[in-house]
Amino acid sequence: QSAPQQLLNVSYDPTREFYREYHTAFTAFWAAQGHPRPRLSASHGGSGRQARAVIDGLAADVVTLALAYDIDEIAERGLLSKEWQRRLPDNSSPYTSTIVFLVRRGNPKALRDWPDLLKQGVSVITPNPKTSGGARWNYLALWAWALRQPGGTEATAEQAVAQLFRQVPVLDTGARGSTTTFVQRGQGDVLLAWENEAHLALKEFPQAGLEIVYPPFSILAEPPVAVVDQNVERRGTRALAEAYLQHLYSDEAQRLAAKHFYRPRQQAAAGGQFPAIELATVDTVFGGWGRAQATHFNDGGVFDRIYRPGGR
Amino acid sequence: MREATRDPTWLSAGLIGLAVLIALVVLVLPLAAVFTEALRRGWEPAWEAITDPDAISAMYLTLLVAAIAVPVNTIGGIAGAWAVARCDFPGRRLLVTLIELPFSVSPVISGLVYVLLFGAQGYFGPWLQAHDIQILFALPGLVLATIFVTFPFVARTLIPLMQEQGQAEEEAALTLGANTAQILWHVTLPKIRWALLAGILLCNARAMGEFGAVAVVSGHIRGETNTMPLHVEILYNEYQFVGAFAVAALLALLGLVTLGAKTALELLSRQRMGGHA
């Protein structure tokens, strides 16, 4: 118990800033419990790539990814229990987010709701759903909206999504790449982004002249967290790893999440900065991530159909 | 008017101008962009980015990877060049082709092949895991991917030179009673030393700058398995553009110093050998 323990959190791109602060907080908390100060490290990248790294042997103690599907894939290889999502409260998602619009100041194209995005001449920036978890949320948000419209069917939803992607000039591989393309390279009229990413962009690029637009309806993004059983067993870090995830639900951590523009599960921590909009969930609309992924994003799925010659 | 084959001044001046223009647009401009971005807010933020602990650990890792990969390819490259240029065996042409093969392999594939071999789902993955040997997402993986990508540089510089030089001097040494090690050390290495150094420097430059292959096998653990090019990407993704380009500029600077050293060596060798080297 005397040697400082190491813990590796394999996460996805937009959580960098949040986990950097969380590590300071958790280290203090853990030391205060009488443990030696742990050495916490993090790895960030596209959510899918990170999941694959864990599958290929990256020794993650915990994974904190963009989608339940990515963790499901890890569980599929037996690295953790398939029941992982029940082990922590709130679907193992200590914070949530949603998809919003980031537009140029003054919102020159008057983009307020999803149908505005589908108008002629509107150029939309989003990453590639095949490589980016964030992009999948974007895609599903639009799909869910289209289904809710009067007369909305799978077919009209597919049409809407196809129309949107026809208006995308650049498909970056990750959420951060898209933000750079939108902000730095000046491409597109609107960026579909995580709420937290949009706020971060406002903060990081105060000169860029950006505004956030909340559509009346969006999707509830639940980035999940889990302990990788096989790895913590091997490394003897289960206690630390479980505490690390548990503590994400603490007041302190919830406030930190809110500070980094994640919607905390504890409403008290939110501080009223998150406008209330109507949010659909993957489980209710799509029957869970496994089905969503298989129907829409796997090879031969709906997304591929959009780009097939004649499939548009 | 001096030599008959000298091009007219307008032509040579025009061609030189054109070449310089091309070099400026295609080669210098990206470099200039890197430095401009790095120094956009002056020296201080750039300096801070470079001296950040994570940057320093990335630098250390990059140098360490190069320090392992380059000697491996140097020794292998010398052996390969010797085998091709000094030995008689069937399949020499095939050997040259195989040595050059990694040039035409995508860096992504160079990383992928090691994932296929050593990944937990790969051929040797289960065995490695059973024996608690970490290759991927650790130093060995980075080194392997770097070796793959920089594999042909030394051999490719040496082979044409050694073929052209012929082996008369080695044979002379042999008749004078020298053994293998003595021939290698006293005759062959001095004969090829400048080309060898040039090859090593190119290999080193590429080893330090490799991104695609390393990205696949790194694991991207801050301060642990990030090399400089990966650290650049991370900083960039954190919207720390100045920091990203500062580290990139440092990396480019290392490359430039390497290339400068190579040019100086070539100059030196031409002087030493009276234009024959």
Added chain:
Amino acid sequence: MSVRIAGVSRRFSGQAALDDVSLEVATGEFAALLGPSGSGKTTLLRVLAGLDFPDDGRIEIAGTDMARVPARERQVGVVFQHYALFRHMSVAENVAFGLKVRPRARRPDSAEINRRVRELLELVQIPELAARFPDQCSGGQRQRIALARALAIEPRLLLLDEPFAALDAVVRKEVRRWVRGLHDRLGITTILVTHDQEEALELADRVAVLERGRLAQFAAPATLLAEPATAFVAGFIGEACAIPARILHGRLDSPIPGLSTPAGWHDGAVRLFLRPHELLAEAGDGPALVRMIHPSLGAATRVVLELDGHTLEATVPPGAAVPERGGRAAIRASGAIAFAEDGMRARLVAGNLPAHASAP
């Protein structure tokens, strides 16, 4: 040391570069390997040095079979055609190399090595070049460095591959005499490769003539000149001109008059080889066209003639009228060597002139 080459063959992708070559060189002898380009001279030398290996046959040096003796243990000094000096070493380091790479037990200490290098450089008369690099030396000097380097290992056998080919005509003559002088002083068995017959004849005690990988003749220079074993040797050695002729009804029918008929030869084609001094020319209304006059002081004038499309070299005997360039000349043979198609050989002497030839 004596050298015995017995039935040696070496084939390169089917082509025989050496084809059943056998010859013996005695201790202290100076032998030459002479032959046109591609005749296998270098190949034989390399086989002797252990740089290449025969497909068949054996090599013995001082009575020992060399089959399993690697080059570096043969103690054979080699001077390569382009010298193969170590360009990155000074002259002294080049010469010292063979001593420095000896196994520690047999290696002289460095003072001794320095002394030996000085001695060798003095022997080859370039002590002042010790500190220079090969690239700073002239061709003749490099040749001496190469020789000193080869001599440093106290070779039992010295092999020289066209050591004079890269030298200026003037320097060449001087250096080759000096090499022969050195041989006479040191007495090392020496084999010299050359394609210059003048060089071989001047330097060597015996000359081996190679023709397309086969040994045509191995004999003393005077023998080669007087009694060439084959038509190839007769044509290659000395400045003989070849003329086709034939024996018809038991009599020699030749475009050049003056020769006796070899006794007992059958009718058929023969080839005559005439050396310039055996072909006598004189201004006059003869069959030959005068192409060139060799100016020469003191010796008999030589002329180049054209006869039936053949170029011939002839001598104008003292007292005879020297023809003009472009004019005509009468010719007569005073001797020749004849080869029949079946390999028969005869030396012809001046004989009765047939009626149709005009004598000068």
Added chain:
Amino acid sequence: MSVRIAGVSRRFSGQAALDDVSLEVATGEFAALLGPSGSGKTTLLRVLAGLDFPDDGRIEIAGTDMARVPARERQVGVVFQHYALFRHMSVAENVAFGLKVRPRARRPDSAEINRRVRELLELVQIPELAARFPDQCSGGQRQRIALARALAIEPRLLLLDEPFAALDAVVRKEVRRWVRGLHDRLGITTILVTHDQEEALELADRVAVLERGRLAQFAAPATLLAEPATAFVAGFIGEACAIPARILHGRLDSPIPGLSTPAGWHDGAVRLFLRPHELLAEAGDGPALVRMIHPSLGAATRVVLELDGHTLEATVPPGAAVPERGGRAAIRASGAIAFAEDGMRARLVAGNLPAHASAP
């Protein structure tokens, strides 16, 4: 066409490769440039071809100043030392090149070009090689291709830079005679560069001897041999051996006995040049050591002697006793050329023997 070279100099970074060279070659003449390596032969040839330009002096071809005429308009055919054939073109394409690059107005049509190429290849006797590539041809064949290519432009002047250097000794002799024959048939003014004096003397009507960028003598071969203008020419042409001697109290004091004293020379050092036929040797108790015996059939035997550290070539006169290798020989001179330090020159003849020399 006649060629006039007047006071031409060419310096490379301060060093003069050509130093005030003047000479005139007549229309149809075959001239040779002879000199040791680095004496400026190639430089002069390049200046003539317009490939390089003199720092001083002028070049006239057929009476026209060439200063402003570029190489491609000079109509000078050049055969380069290594032939410089176009490796990616067939033999026929090589030969046709000079015709194909003509301005359209003067360019023959392709049937005519083909005819001319065939004609030229027949002239140089290699019509069967038309479709081959240079790398598939032997040295002698390449030489002919280069010649045919140079002749294709109907040159007014033909320049040959050591065209035989890369050839085998046997081939060389044949090809050079053939070249001279071609010249005699076509009558093109020709300048040949060589460092082989035998070649120059055999081929050329007149020979220009260059010494370190300066013209030492330009004369017919016989004149060069009989009356060398400078000690350099005397030593370089013919196989003369140089011996230092001096005039002491008005009499020649020489290690070789038998020579008269030049009339009217002052006391001082002189250099004697003796050709082998002027130095007579005989077995006997003389001052010279016999190093080598040249075997030779028909001609007088030649021997190589050592005298006071000098190597001499001598002749054993017919009837005299031939010495043994390693033995001693008595020597006597029958003639020599003497140069004094002040440039005085005299031909010496056999004279009274001083008392201390022994005559054979």
Added chain:
Amino acid sequence: MSTAPLLRRPFLRRQALPGRGLALGVTLMWLGGFILIPLAALALRPWEKGLPAIWEVLTEPRVLAGFRLSFGASALAALIAAPLGLLLAWVITRYRFPGRRSLDALIDLPFALPTAVAGLAMTAIFANNGWVGSLLEGWFGWKIAFTPAGVVVALVFVSLPFIARTVEPVLRDLPREAEEAAATLGATRLQTIRRVVLPALLPALITGFGLGFARAVGEYGSVIFIAGNMPMVSEILPLLIVVKLEQFDYAGAAAIGLAMLLAAFLILLALNLLQHGLRRGRP
């Protein structure tokens, strides 16, 4: 005289120069360990799912489009880089001018600059708000970044040194005498270059083209930033491999990788044969 006829033609002929065993041993370990075994893994992996699955992967429209883009853009880039590389090689070997050495060293820059950095820098330059991109867009209305043209620009950067560095030594060794001979035969400078110099350089140019092309086909880091990555339009093959991997489809990724490798190899082989044909009659 040899003792056993079997010994007469051994697989490896006896060789005087020592070290063959050692050199071959080290070379084979080096080559085998670092290149052949990993590539064998690449070659084996796709078959797990069987031939039809491989065929399906390779005939996906997006993959086919990727092949078209990767090979087409690489060929175009190498075609553009060939004259540029030739010009650079010509200038640094034939002319003496201040800055020649710097120019010489610059040619190797793409070897030294990390590809990702090069990609970021080029995107910044060629985006329509970048240094060059804004000019091109303003003057001609051209868009470079985020279009296939951007891919070509990045690949030119990558393949340029391969071409320049292959041509340069040949140009350096080209005997001046051949050009002089052409001059004495009446050829103008232009005729000399077109008929004598360029044909002599062609084999090297083709080799360089092949190397540059092969390298460009595999390039990843410098392309993804500038490409725009639109499926069917500007999605390069290495990116498709990455996409497959994101879906945990190792076999599919390996199949594309293997197909790329084979295609590049075949093209190199064809270029080799072409080059051989051009050297007709030469050893």
